[in-house]
């Protein structure tokens with residue numbers, strides 16, 4: 001069965017991060033022939049350094065990667081399944097090719113992830129094309145059995161556990177990033193986020209703790225914001241800055257698979273957007289989520305919906321304290337007290353992160369649900 005996945009990079013890395021993960025999994029675990037059409041290969045290359053951003057077509061991880069640009073070739077035949085990620089508009093000649101097939105393809109719009117209640121009601125709904133004999137299905141990722149599920153490779157949890165059991169692999173991760181492995185007694189926090197005026201305040205809280213804290217902050221605008229706390233205008237990847245209990249490590253932006261290792265090896269993960277947010281849940285560590293800000297403040301409802309769902313089974317006071325830090329970090333308010341309060345309750349958050357991860361891992365993953373959904377429609 002042939003699949004085409006179309007990805008328009010709106011900004012940052014989440015759109016391509018999700019599409020690349022899905023495309024690889026559809027090939028590797030389900031045996032489909034997958035073409036991935038991407039309009040921004042430069043962003044893609046940051047996640048996947050083997051990619052040649054100038055090549056119009058190349059094969060990576062078993063997936064045919066094509067540069068998608070205006071003037072889409074009319075001769076490209078439509079696949080059996082067409083995935084339009086995050087409502088990106090398919091090229092007109094391609095839509096015409098879809099309609100020209102004797103049996104129309106299964107057309108999927110892969111939506112953004114949300115924990116809101118309405119998601120399960122809208123998942124898998126169909127909408128006919130206004131002119132052509134085509135039907136588009138809305139596929140909503142989600143946390144429950146009646147949604148589209150979450151991306152998770154078959155061997156992910158086993159790979160995570162093997163990595164954590166192997167001191168050599170953990171050391172190799174840090175050395176490849178340009179650092180020595182952190183001292184045994186150091187507490188490690190990974191900090192991936194959007195530019196945030198509260199970054200300095202978070203550094204202040206980290207520096208004020210009573211045990212050594214290594215903060216691994218990937219290269220990007222947030223790193224430059226945090227540098228100001230050390231009286232620096234800029235920091236280069238590979239540099240280390242220290243103050244009080246805090247050592248800030250300016251991490252290089254690593255390949256997508258290596259980023260999982262950073263999440264696994266850290267004690268707490270600050271994540272953002274969609275893909276790093278999901279990966280942090282598979283890491284089974286306490287997480288602080290900076291949500292992608294949306295027009296009209298719509299993201300607050302999504303943040304609260306996830307907080308409510310995630311905290312089921314967590315003590316109410318612990319849930320409230322965690323929520324305060326999430327809100328403060330997203331509002332760019334002072335986070336000093338909120339971090340201190342969370343830090344004093346970390347064992348409870350760690351236990352909860354493990355049980356949350358187990359609960360999610362007991363469900364079928366997104367690629368398998370999507371494959372089943374499409375196969376059933378093609379029968």
Ligand code: TRH
Nearest residue numbers: 010012013014017218253254255256259273274275276
């Ligand atoms: O980059 P993000 O903010 O992405 C997005 C986009 O902004 C998108 O438009 C928006 O709609 C969506 O979020 C919700 O955050 P995200 O989703 O976490 O994607 C980051 C990707 O980058 C993820 O696949 C992990 C990867 N990554 C690496 O590969 N190496 C790294 O060093 C780091 C820090 C991240």
